[in-house]
Amino acid sequence: MKKGWGGAKIQDDIIFNMFNDIQQIIEDQIKIICAANDIALAALKWTSIPFAGEWGMATSFFQTAADAARAGQGGGKPVPQRAQELAEQVKGQLGSVDGISRVEAVRGYLNVYFETSSYARRVVDEVLASGTDFGRGAPKNERVMVEFCSPNTHHSFHIGHYLNAMLGESLARLTSFAGFETIRASYPGDLGLGVITVMWAYDKFYKGQEPAGIHERGQWMLKIYAEATALLEKKDGETPEDITRREVFEAERREMYKKWESGDAHVRALWQETREWSLAELRDILAMLKIKIDVWFYESEVDEPSRKIVDELIQKKIATDERATNGPVIVKIDELLGLTKDKYRTAVILRSDGTSLYLTKDLALAREKFEKHHVDRSIYVVDFRQSLHFQQAFKILEIWGFPQAAKCYHLSYGYVTLPEGAMSSRKGRVVLFKEVADEAVKRVLAVESAKRGDIEESQRVEIATQIGLGALAYTMLSTDNNKDIVFDMDTALSFDGHTGPYIQNAHVRASAILRKAGGTAESGQPTMFNYSLEQKEVELIEQIAKFGAAVEQAANEYRPMVMAAYAYELANIFHSFYQVIPVTQTEDANIRSDRLKLVRAARQVLANALNLLVIDAPEVM
């Protein structure tokens, strides 16, 4: 396990969690054989056999051989050679096991091949019996809160916010599916200088001119922000008049900030109105993305209560009060921990003027999450620039005495950059999500109309929306979160290859086969698989069986990308299967029935995986 909480290490053998009874029998036998031959067996680690087309599990004897060599045993032979001898010895003495077709010893490995028919039956029947619950983890008795989708108000929703939303929602679906009780929380930043800047410019230059549409208004506010920033910014070659004007503007903005803080009725009303515009846009986009936030924390509502924790931290000798000398209240984290090098450094938790900071609020909010919402694990989906902030916050929570601090996790992610460089709200150079989404749907619709003129228009639009958003979602989730995503419109909206639509298309093809076969034609038949399965069938069944392990890994490591990779792999195998394995045209009725079941199972797992990626699974496209 690379990341995530300190839970149990993910075992490779979870891949075989449907068959761990068989694995246990083999393991017990190996132990008996080794004991009988006076071999000190090292811990057995099982992996899947890395050769396509055959299905089984493997373990190596390198560690056991190395241990023996270190102990002066093994006759001084090279480790690989000795490992091979051990593998052969075990193979020779292993009795026949029900469900195992054959065993081989190769290059230090013991390969145990499953008897194909019985495993195919188990996998396919399990999927069909569980349906949308296939792959769901057992209840973990822990409550997880995922805080995500926390844009600042008074700006429009851009693709950076969209990346955050997709990461958070996918992660929430993953933790929930893996068995954790999951709460989705949003924490919009609805105060601060950026907010005041927009209000000032609106009030002074644009009052009452706002467009009616939710998104038009959001984009319009972004334009105002960029304009206001330009007006307030020092520039080269300013005339004295320019400077005077700029200073007057700056004074007006400061004045408005003060009025906001003192609760001035006009400024507060202006704030409420403009703030609501942003929140309305946010709610609209969340609805479009099928994201339901459970708990809303507004920065403005955390601000005042957060100051109360400062006294407590001073009392507990965690914080140092320097206000007597016109200083702030600080926490000398490194000093408290006795660290000599700069690591967590010193954090300010209250300005010298008595106002709170981002950190103050996050500390107060964390306590509320723990005490009021009884959160055991707290995940923050916030970009990587704030990693020091969260390290400081988590460390202070730990010193403060919250055991949950150990289970706080900052899911950081990289920038969404444009081919021409970084986005910048201040410069107004941002790619707005709504524009991209509209363009995506438009492009898909063009393809759709050309290929599927037979589908009626209203349905075409619906499908195009599913495919367009699927392409965007997959672009966001298929790169690991610690890397920047270069957002190129043509790449993000491509529908070929390693994309969301490719996976959706596999689901569509599976649906088409089942449709053609006529509903549940195969459902009354017992699952047999008592014929010689083709390589692509075995590969497909194997990938289906790995779904539960992928869910566990993605949830445990907080990495939606793991699920994105799994889903692509499954789609890829299905497409290959589709190409070479006839299903509806199979003459043998029993084989046809089994293959239909396999297709139904594959479609189910594709749908389950897509759902975890916040992507719809259409039946036609």
Place this chain on the structure above:
RNA sequence: GCCUCCGUAGCUCAGUGGAUAGAGCGUCGGCCUCCGAAGCCGAAAGCGGCAGUUCGACCCUGCCCGGGGGCACCA
């Protein structure tokens, strides 16, 4: 200076302490009288550098080189 993330094929990205390092795009070459070609099959091409740990390192550790981010009253 300190902390942190990153460096894998021309480009964008996966991946593993051990059996042949995988995809997509791009390039080149095949496949629609056969469940939909948003597809399939094939070819060329790769682990930044130097040490160390280990039976075994692309993976772990240290250093170096190259790039991003952060470092007391922004969020």
